[in-house]
Amino acid sequence: MKRARDNPFAVEQVQRLRYRFRDEDWPSFLNRLRSQNYRGAIVGPKGSGKTTLLEELAGQLAPLGLRVHRLFLNEQRRAYPASFVRSLQNSLGPQDVILFDGCEQLRPLSWWRFRWQTRRAGGLIVTTHRAGRLPTLIECQTTRELFGELVRRLHDSIALSPETLDRLFEKHRGNLRDAIRELYDLATGENLEETDSLTLRSRM
Amino acid sequence: MSQLAIYLPDDRSDFEPMETISVEAQWELDSEPDSLQLRVVWNTSGKGDTNISTKKIITIDSPGAADSRRLDVELPAEPYSFSGKYVSLIWALELIAQPLNESCRREITIGPGRREVLLHRESTDPPAEE
Secondary structure: OOOHHHOOOOHHHHOOOOOOOOOOOHHHHHHHHHHOOOEEEEEOOOOOOHHHHHHHHHHHHHHHOOEEEEEEOEOOEOOOOHHHHHHHOOOOOOOEEEEEEOHHHOOHHHHHHHHHHOOOOOEEEEEEOOOOOOOEEEEOOOOHHHHHHHHHHHOOOEEEOHHHHHHHHHHOOOOHHHHHHHHHHHHOOOOHHHHOOEEEOOOO | OOEEEEEOHHHOOEEOOOOEEEEEEEEEOOOOOOEEEEEEEEEEEEOOOOOEEEEEEEEEEOOOOEEEEEEEEEOOOOOOOEEOOOEEEEEEEEEEEEOOOEEEEEEEEEOHHHOOEEOOOOOOOOOOOO
């Protein structure tokens, strides 16, 4: 059995993967962001790279002299972020940008309350599964090709049969995070049926 | 180009809990840092979220841009280095130049018999006797 630390699909390895733009690059994306006054939504289904893009965006905004404030909600943590708002509300200004991961967790009234209470912030960028809450900045999508490329980046000596890759992509409906989590289990060597199609070769 | 290095006694990387080791820190930096820190840290690795902890910090003030220093470090008693299917606990020494954000890291094992505790049986091991 493979030790967790040797598993090429361990979380810290996955977190090192960079977001891959389909049709543009960082300068272009940042230009669009600036032209939208740092307001907009990163839209896409689960596991399509929204959080990864938002994390990297934080690193791009700070050198521009902007103060980045990050807020994260998910299905397990969806209460109104009262303490976050309280701590910022009176100090927000044009240099403050709020990066809000998971804004769809707020119900419509709570969302509008949040917008009102943070209206002095210079920017508000959110991730959401569906368009509509702010103008869409970018739509994150996944493909089988992207999945295969990320798997190869995680372990350059991995041979994964195209059938297994397709099966995982379909099973998780394009959610690459969940597909890679299943690869973690396969790589432990426990699931012998699937391990037949997942060959980890050590480089000599 | 800045360089930092950590040298361990006899080039070993596996140690007993609470063992005192002599660590050599070497640095050659483009500019003089305010300080250098040798940190004894652990992190988890695996399927779940990563946890990290800093157990000890030894600070070298005004270290100059290039030099080396031998430091005696008593390693922590616990937790032991361990690995299972879903999580590993990995000890490391880190040398960090402040505020330059230059650093290097050397992973080590801390455990009884200088071995990582395995939470699963190695496939090559013979079955345990009843």
